[in-house]
Amino acid sequence: CQKELKNIGKFYIVVEGLESMQNYDYTKYHPMDEIYRWMEDVERANPELISSAVYGYTYEGRNITLLKLGLNDTAGSEKKVIWMDCGIHAREWIAPAFCQWFVKEIVNSYKTNKKLGQMLQNLDIYVTPVINVDGYIFTWANNSTRLWRKSRSLPPPDSTCYGVDLNRNFKANWGTIGVSFDSCENTYCGKSAGSEPEAQAVMDFVGTMVNQTLCFLTIHSAGQLILLPYGHPEISAPNYNELVSVGQAAAVEMKKVHGMNYTVGTSPQILYPNSGSSRDWARLIGIPFSYTFELRDKGEFGHLLPEDHIQPACEEAYVGALSIITYVHDKAFKNGAVTTVKHFTLASGFTMTIWSTIVAVFVTTGFMV
Amino acid sequence: MGLRIIVVLAVLMGVTGSPTTTVRPETTSVDTAAHPNSIPEMAEETGQNEVFSEEEAAEDVMATGELNPNHYPAQRAAKVVQHYLTTRYGSPYRLFGLHRVHSGNAEDVGDSGRKYQLEISVHEIISNTTQKCSAEVFFPHGQKQESPQVQASCEELLNISTKAQEEALYQQYKMNQTLLSAQNLPDSHGHIEPDMKLLWHLGIVASSFIMLKESSENTLYNMAQVANITQLETEKEQLKFNCHTLLHDMVSQEILHWKLLFAWSPAEGVKVLQMEQLPHCQHCEKPPNTN
Numbered sequence: 001c002q003k004e005l006k007n008i009g010k011f012y013i014v015v016e017g018l019e020s021m022q023n024y025d026y027t028k029y030h031p032m033d034e035i036y037r038w039m040e041d042v043e044r045a046n047p048e049l050i051s052s053a054v055y056g057y058t059y060e061g062r063n064i065t066l067l068k069l070g071l072n073d074t075a076g077s078e079k080k081v082i083w084m085d086c087g088i089h090a091r092e093w094i095a096p097a098f099c100q101w102f103v104k105e106i107v108n109s110y111k112t113n114k115k116l117g118q119m120l121q122n123l124d125i126y127v128t129p130v131i132n133v134d135g136y137i138f139t140w141a142n143n144s145t146r147l148w149r150k151s152r153s154l155p156p157p158d159s160t161c162y163g164v165d166l167n168r169n170f171k172a173n174w175g176t177i178g179v180s181f182d183s184c185e186n187t188y189c190g191k192s193a194g195s196e197p198e199a200q201a202v203m204d205f206v207g208t209m210v211n212q213t214l215c216f217l218t219i220h221s222a223g224q225l226i227l228l229p230y231g232h233p234e235i236s237a238p239n240y241n242e243l244v245s246v247g248q249a250a251a252v253e254m255k256k257v258h259g260m261n262y263t264v265g266t267s268p269q270i271l272y273p274n275s276g277s278s279r280d281w282a283r284l285i286g287i288p289f290s291y292t293f294e295l296r297d298k299g300e301f302g303h304l305l306p307e308d309h310i311q312p313a314c315e316e317a318y319v320g321a322l323s324i325i326t327y328v329h330d331k332a333f334k335n336g337a338v339t340t341v342k343h344f345t346l347a348s349g350f351t352m353t354i355w356s357t358i359v360a361v362f363v364t365t366g367f368m369v
Numbered sequence: 370m371g372l373r374i375i376v377v378l379a380v381l382m383g384v385t386g387s388p389t390t391t392v393r394p395e396t397t398s399v400d401t402a403a404h405p406n407s408i409p410e411m412a413e414e415t416g417q418n419e420v421f422s423e424e425e426a427a428e429d430v431m432a433t434g435e436l437n438p439n440h441y442p443a444q445r446a447a448k449v450v451q452h453y454l455t456t457r458y459g460s461p462y463r464l465f466g467l468h469r470v471h472s473g474n475a476e477d478v479g480d481s482g483r484k485y486q487l488e489i490s491v492h493e494i495i496s497n498t499t500q501k502c503s504a505e506v507f508f509p510h511g512q513k514q515e516s517p518q519v520q521a522s523c524e525e526l527l528n529i530s531t532k533a534q535e536e537a538l539y540q541q542y543k544m545n546q547t548l549l550s551a552q553n554l555p556d557s558h559g560h561i562e563p564d565m566k567l568l569w570h571l572g573i574v575a576s577s578f579i580m581l582k583e584s585s586e587n588t589l590y591n592m593a594q595v596a597n598i599t600q601l602e603t604e605k606e607q608l609k610f611n612c613h614t615l616l617h618d619m620v621s622q623e624i625l626h627w628k629l630l631f632a633w634s635p636a637e638g639v640k641v642l643q644m645e646q647l648p649h650c651q652h653c654e655k656p657p658n659t660n
Contacts, residue, residue: 028558139557140557143556143557147593147594147617149622184649186622186624187621261469263439265439269437269441270439270440270441270444272441272619298466298467299448299466299467300592301555302593302617303593304555304559304593306555306558306559306560307558307559309559
């Protein structure tokens with residue numbers, strides 16, 4: 001009898017969550033308290049798919065929360081990870097809107113979409129709808145705050161200006177190019193790499209999963225670009241060619257939806273050089289696929305993207321993100337067998353000999369090179 | 370330990386490790402977790418002295434010759450053409466966006482500056498039509514910031530006549546019992562009241578004069594918002610407006626505040642009479658007092 005009552009209770013929680021979820025308008029921008037509430041509802045309504053975690057606190061002490069999307073892995077093999085974050089820059093409202101849309105799409109299709117269901121058994125997708133919670137809340141305060149970009153950290157001792165550009169604060173060639181050391185400017189990179197709690201939270205959390213992480217996606221606006229590492233004009237990722245082709249495949253899929261062009265390239269090629277970005281940090285620590293998505297538009301409305309653009313923008317972004325996720329999934333899970341992402345492919349036989357020798361020496365003598 | 374093995378391996382493979390070397394994917398298809406590429410992470414410890422100044426790096430590596438149309442040098446020059454066309458031909462019923470850059474070429478003109486030749490497509494937003502243009506943009510390189518010079522010829526730019534609509538709007542505004550005023554176009558949610566849209570367009574045309582004037586190879590200007598636009602008494606058949614506009618520069622990511630006084634009539638188009646940049650103010654509640 002008690003067990004039945006417990007099950008009934010669980011049922012009502014799920015139903016309640018489902019109802020709130022279905023009433024949620026994904027074609028409107030939501031303030032932070034509604035997003036927090038939505039995350040609770042979506043988790044409650046989909047207990048077999050979604051769990052949440054608070055993985056850090058903002059400067060002003062607010063929860064930085066993610067939703068983990070994944071299904072029980074029947075095979076029992078190690079799950080791989082996809083990371084997606086939105087709203088590192090406060091004024092880019094379409095980004096958090098997209099993260100919410102993305103979760104909604106997965107929830108609504110994973111039971112009927114066989115491929116998606118399969119992927120969710122092999123992958124966990126970690127989605128942070130709003131990283132820069134303080135900044136996002138600030139942009140909702142009044143008309144004059146709407147275009148705020150940075151976090152809301154207190155001014156440094158010699159200044160009256162708040163905030164750090166979180167996407168210049170990561171440990172990735174920090175402070176070298178495309179930044180300002182003036183705390184009043186919008187690309188202020190902070191007093192040191194990872195000085196900001198929001199950036200540090202991502203690095204700490206993803207850092208514990210780096211070996212399993214296949215892909216790191218960070219969502220921004222605007223410009224309709226798919227940016228690959230690195231932001232420094234003189235550094236290339238070793239898998240540059242593959243990053244380009246996977247990015248271009250995503251752009252092709254995105255264009256099919258509403259005819260919008262997304263340009264693919266490194267930041268120094270198609271936008272501007274920069275350093276300390278989350279995308280660069282992810283690639284640098286070894287996550288093989290790392291992209292910044294710059295969503296709509298190309299300047300007509302910029303960051304003030306009208307709400308009737310939310311649906312088309314999200315529809316094309318969803319297709320693009322899924323294209324990349326599917327690629328990295330299929331690469332790691334070829335023919336249903338897990339292949340490790342970290343493997344050396346050496347070009348020359350000579351080098352192979354040397355390598356084997358080193359390994360042999362190490363193994364026999366225990367001598368560490 | 371892993372890093373050291375990779376370093377040894379790299380040495381054995383004859384990588385010279387010059388800081389300006391790009392690791393070519395064809396030569397090393399090493400797809401490994403901790404490969405730091407040609408500039409290692411220790412760059413983060415170099416601190417303030419080693420920061421590239423944006424202008425320095427830009428001048429050094431600025432492309433010359435044939436340009437990749439998707440890369441930023443051609444894109445920035447093309448955006449200038451968009452602003453130029455808007456100042457020349459823009460109206461409440463005609464606005465331009467940059468659709469695509471097809472090809473571009475850049476060459477230095479001695480020490481005086483750099484000249485870009487571009488084949489682009491522009492999008493006329495209100496009629497939703499696209500057409501090709503050939504344009505030349507000259508960015509002067511002087512001690513003080515000078516405006517770029519633009520020449521453009523487009524296929525059929527003025528094919529769609531907006532004269533009748535403009536005349537009707539002009540008469541309507543002239544006869545206004547109360548002078549028009551609007552704020553926050555668009556608002557925080559990207560929304561503009563339908564009967565304010567044309568005022569917004571006027572604000573965009575006027576702002577394009579500033580964006581054109583302020584542009585360089587190191588900027589990419591777009592409208593952010595018309596914070597305030599107020600109609601003043603009509604003077605000599607010209608409608609007059611005061612406008613507080615917010616411009617977004619993509620490169621610095623800054624929002625620039627400008628105040629403008631401009632006139633409009635269908636016959637003369639938009640003419641900016643006064644313009645003044647407002648000081649950079651961190652989230653002011655109201656614009657600072659300027660005389």
